[in-house]
Amino acid sequence: MANVHQYEVVVVGAGGAGLMAGLYASKTAKTAVISKLYPTRSHTGAAQGGIGAALGNLEDDSPEWHTYDTVKGSDYLGDQDAIEFMCAAAPDVVYELEHMGLPFNRTPDGKIAQRRFGGHTNNETGKPVTRACYAADRTGHMILQTLYQQCIKNNVTFYDEFHVLDFITVNGAAAGVVALELATGELHIFHAKAVIFATGGHGRVWEITSNAYAYTGDGVAITLRRGIPAEDMEFFQFHPTGIYRMGILITEGVRGEGGVLLNDKGERFMDRYAPTVKDLASRDVVSRAMYLEMKAGRGIGGKRYLHLDITPETVNKYAALDGRVRPDGSPYTVTGEEILKKLPDIIDFCKTYLGVDPVSQPMPVQPTAHYAMGGIPTNVRTEIVIDENNTVMPGAYAAGEVACVSVHGANRLGTNSLLDIVVFGKEAGINAAEFARGASFQPLPDDAADFTRQQLDALRNGSGKERAADIAREMKEVMFDHVGVFRIEEGMQQALEKVRELKQRFKEVRVEDQGSRFNTELLNTWELSNLLDLAEVTAASALARKESRGAHARDDFQERDDKNWMKHTLAWLKDGDVELRYKPVTLTKYEPKKRVY
Amino acid sequence: MQVTIDVFRFDPEKDQKPHFDQFVVEAEPVDRVLDLLEKIKDYHDGSLTFRRSCAHGVCGSDAMRINGVNRLACKVLVQDVGTRIKVEPILGLKVKRDLIVDMEPFFDHYKSVLPYFINDEAPPEKERLQSPEARERFDDTTKCILCAACTTSCPSFWSDSAYVGPAAIVNAHRFIFDDRDQGAAQRLEILNQQMGVWRCRTAFNCTEACPRDIHITQAIAEVKKAITSGKLD
Ligand SMILES: Cc1cc2nc3c(=O)[nH]c(=O)nc-3n(C[C@H](O)[C@H](O)[C@H](O)COP(=O)(O)OP(=O)(O)OC[C@H]3O[C@@H](n4cnc5c(N)ncnc54)[C@H](O)[C@@H]3O)c2cc1C
Ligand code: FES
Numbered sequence: 001m002a003n004v005h006q007y008e009v010v011v012v013g014a015g016g017a018g019l020m021a022g023l024y025a026s027k028t029a030k031t032a033v034i035s036k037l038y039p040t041r042s043h044t045g046a047a048q049g050g051i052g053a054a055l056g057n058l059e060d061d062s063p064e065w066h067t068y069d070t071v072k073g074s075d076y077l078g079d080q081d082a083i084e085f086m087c088a089a090a091p092d093v094v095y096e097l098e099h100m101g102l103p104f105n106r107t108p109d110g111k112i113a114q115r116r117f118g119g120h121t122n123n124e125t126g127k128p129v130t131r132a133c134y135a136a137d138r139t140g141h142m143i144l145q146t147l148y149q150q151c152i153k154n155n156v157t158f159y160d161e162f163h164v165l166d167f168i169t170v171n172g173a174a175a176g177v178v179a180l181e182l183a184t185g186e187l188h189i190f191h192a193k194a195v196i197f198a199t200g201g202h203g204r205v206w207e208i209t210s211n212a213y214a215y216t217g218d219g220v221a222i223t224l225r226r227g228i229p230a231e232d233m234e235f236f237q238f239h240p241t242g243i244y245r246m247g248i249l250i251t252e253g254v255r256g257e258g259g260v261l262l263n264d265k266g267e268r269f270m271d272r273y274a275p276t277v278k279d280l281a282s283r284d285v286v287s288r289a290m291y292l293e294m295k296a297g298r299g300i301g302g303k304r305y306l307h308l309d310i311t312p313e314t315v316n317k318y319a320a321l322d323g324r325v326r327p328d329g330s331p332y333t334v335t336g337e338e339i340l341k342k343l344p345d346i347i348d349f350c351k352t353y354l355g356v357d358p359v360s361q362p363m364p365v366q367p368t369a370h371y372a373m374g375g376i377p378t379n380v381r382t383e384i385v386i387d388e389n390n391t392v393m394p395g396a397y398a399a400g401e402v403a404c405v406s407v408h409g410a411n412r413l414g415t416n417s418l419l420d421i422v423v424f425g426k427e428a429g430i431n432a433a434e435f436a437r438g439a440s441f442q443p444l445p446d447d448a449a450d451f452t453r454q455q456l457d458a459l460r461n462g463s464g465k466e467r468a469a470d471i472a473r474e475m476k477e478v479m480f481d482h483v484g485v486f487r488i489e490e491g492m493q494q495a496l497e498k499v500r501e502l503k504q505r506f507k508e509v510r511v512e513d514q515g516s517r518f519n520t521e522l523l524n525t526w527e528l529s530n531l532l533d534l535a536e537v538t539a540a541s542a543l544a545r546k547e548s549r550g551a552h553a554r555d556d557f558q559e560r561d562d563k564n565w566m567k568h569t570l571a572w573l574k575d576g577d578v579e580l581r582y583k584p585v586t587l588t589k590y591e592p593k594k595r596v597y
Numbered sequence: 598m599q600v601t602i603d604v605f606r607f608d609p610e611k612d613q614k615p616h617f618d619q620f621v622v623e624a625e626p627v628d629r630v631l632d633l634l635e636k637i638k639d640y641h642d643g644s645l646t647f648r649r650s651c652a653h654g655v656c657g658s659d660a661m662r663i664n665g666v667n668r669l670a671c672k673v674l675v676q677d678v679g680t681r682i683k684v685e686p687i688l689g690l691k692v693k694r695d696l697i698v699d700m701e702p703f704f705d706h707y708k709s710v711l712p713y714f715i716n717d718e719a720p721p722e723k724e725r726l727q728s729p730e731a732r733e734r735f736d737d738t739t740k741c742i743l744c745a746a747c748t749t750s751c752p753s754f755w756s757d758s759a760y761v762g763p764a765a766i767v768n769a770h771r772f773i774f775d776d777r778d779q780g781a782a783q784r785l786e787i788l789n790q791q792m793g794v795w796r797c798r799t800a801f802n803c804t805e806a807c808p809r810d811i812h813i814t815q816a817i818a819e820v821k822k823a824i825t826s827g828k829l830d
Contacts, residue, residue, distance in 0.1 A: 515611070
């Protein structure tokens with residue numbers, strides 16, 4: 001029998017969303033936060049550029065503009081009630097982070113500093129607006145540290161290096177989770193009234209990615225196996241600027257500070273694709289433009305990368321051409337020193353991994369798999385909803401990148417994920433604790449850990465004819481080539497077939513390590529099974545959607561089709577097949593328009 | 598090119614004592630040492646055990662001794678260390694398996710210095726104001742990723758693991774010199790104790806080891822000065 005623990009609320013994941021949820025839930029309910037990584041290792045710590053909130057510290061701005069930009073950025077697939085809620089909550093939640101001690105950069109008069117980011121505009125002029133609140137280029141690091149510090153201060157209970165492998169549901173309601181303790185290999189059952197999933201994304205499906213090794217989609221895979229659908233999985237964001245071949249992210253803040261993208265001829269090609277905001281168009285738009293430039297042979301030296309240039313000469317030249325001015329009306333110029341101060345980590349990454357100093361040389365970049373717009377379907381209260389009628393599963397919650405509320409729709413704007421994790425992490429904590437107050441524990445089934453054991457035994461007892469690493473590599477390649485920035489029918493079909501073949505071959509994998517302590521081979525292999533499930537659901541959802549919208553761009557259906565496709569995809573994994581159903585987008589007052597930047 | 602890599606191995610479930618395993622792997626000069634460890638785990642020996650996540654030096658998972666010095670495996674390239682590489686766990690914390698050490702004592706030291714914002718006054722409606730200069734005062738120590746490379750390179754910590762260690766002091770510094778915070782006196786009192794800052798013998802190993810280039814020795818000196826002078830200038 002596994003070890004059994006009982007908590008009113010269990011939070012799975014200790015990134016920004018999980019810590020915020022843990023902080024709030026534990027104010028009123030007995031709560032545990034379970035994480036496969038030490039909390040401060042979570043991927044929130046990698047976020048660089050900023051968190052979006054219309055504080056208006058440097059120029060006019062309003063939450064309504066933020067809302068509209070987010071709706072437009074989502075290519076009208078975002079649920080407008082949720083977007084309104086998030087953008088209205090943004091200023092207060094950013095002030096709350098500041099009150100917790102978060103060391104934001106400051107304006108000369110001591111307020112939180114803000115910078116420009118793609119897709120965030122002054123709705124009257126259409127020009128970029130300074131909305132991203134930042135702490136140098138380590139905003140996510142400071143959010144993660146600050147929230148963890150607050151958890152220490154408030155004695156939040158953690159189970160660090162406990163890997164959750166299954167979700168226990170009884171009578172159609174949440175009843176807990178099963179986790180493996182890394183240090184011992186033992187299974188633990190966490191019996192709970194409410195469970196919050198905050199497990200982050202799954203960029204490791206793709207070959208080139210900005211995402212951590214730990215980004216294996218565990219939350220979505222676990223809930224899929226328990227009959228809960230995954231929403232809008234075809235929408236995965238490719239960030240325009242990853243370090244060539246490595247995928248390490250170069251924040252959009254670089255372009256916010258005046259950096260520009262250049263092709264092999266030294267042209268600032270974004271002029272042609274987004275005449276008003278140019279390099280600060282939405283990510284899907286920029287990634288596609290880059291892809292087209294490279295396809296036309298204008299990659300650097302004909303290769304599959306372009307230059308991102310933040311050298312003062314280039315920045316000052318284009319700022320003058322654009323007529324960019326500072327808040328006081330003086331012309332916008334930068335020095336090498338200022339760049340170093342504002343983007344120290346980016347400069348360090350480039351020096352370390354490329355031997356390139358961005359203050360004097362351009363950076364080689366290519367689009368990199370970055371962010372999951374799709375995930376576990378929830379309503380605006382972060383309750384998990386399990387069908388096209390938005391039926392709530394009692395006691396089940398999800399928040400952060402793992403969830404699909406949906407505030408990002410078909411394409412997320414930069415700075416809106418850090419906002420999402422704190423706003424909806426907090427909601428989840430409050431709502432789960434409130435639910436727990438009024439609910440009793442579901443009875444725990446005797447065989448609660450059986451399904452987990454079966455999964456692990458299968459990995460230990462495979463024939464060994466196949467190697468996990470080969471399967472992972474083949475999946476990543478086919479997904480990057482065919483379910484990437486641009487898609488067509490045949491390619492996606494090929495990817496889907498390939499992933500299905502890989503899933504069959506995966507059954508022949510055998511974990512060599514028979515030990516129990518820190519058996520990372522076992523867990524990495526289990527994570528691969530998650531990635532394969534998510535790749536299948538992604539390819540199937542993408543194949544079915546016969547239009548182009550946001551991050552889902554098809555060569556064979558190049559236009560957005562609101563008549564037939566302004567709806568969310570719900571995908572179930574059933575008996576080795578993907579079943580697709582659809583649900584409407586929630587509209588408030590924003591009518592779909594053509595998206596131009 | 599080919600790289601020969603000797604890796605420290607110890608599995609308390611089956612080994613009496615530690616040993617080294619040697620692997621020869623194909624590598625590019627720009628490969629990270631972490632890439633090599635991954636390759637070994639994928640294709641040579643699945644039981645090789647280490648922590649990692651972000652793979653670009655920001656999560657603090659993979660501090661280890663690489664050719665005798667504390668580094669993040671994901672931030673050291675083959676071209677930086679050559680084709681003979683020796684990888685060992687960081688020193689001064691109990692080895693749990695291969696390159697994984699027990700991080701609990703490290704986090705306990707961290708937690709002991711009140712590493713969180715303290716200010717009991719009701720906050721204003723908007724942000725607390727802070728000048729750019731005041732913000733700059735503690736900028737360096739906000740970069741810490743708690744990887745333990747500094748603490749486990751410190752001779753004082755090796756000789757007595759009760760010493761709070763440089764990482765804890767760095768995180769105390771981050772709050773002591775934040776003019777919005779009101780907990781400096783409490784923290785300085787903690788660090789003035791026997792196992793606090795005075796254990797530091799200014800060996801500079803910590804500063805050398807820090808993958809975030811934090812000026813740790815200087816931060817410790819500033820904390821010492823604040824204790825002796827009673828002032829936070
Ligand atoms: C390089 C980079 C830069 C970014 N920059 C920005 C930016 O500037 N602005 C912005 O808004 N967004 C940015 N993003 C996106 C944003 O950082 C993430 O979407 C967000 O931080 C995700 O937070 P989270 O809390 O959902 O997940 P995470 O912070 O990743 O946390 C996931 C948690 O779940 C745990 N976990 C996962 N699986 C399990 C399991 N099976 N069992 C137990 N625990 C588990 C992990 O241990 C971890 O604690 C960036 C992303 C990247 C990769
Ligand atoms: S893996 Fe994150 S610091 Fe090296």
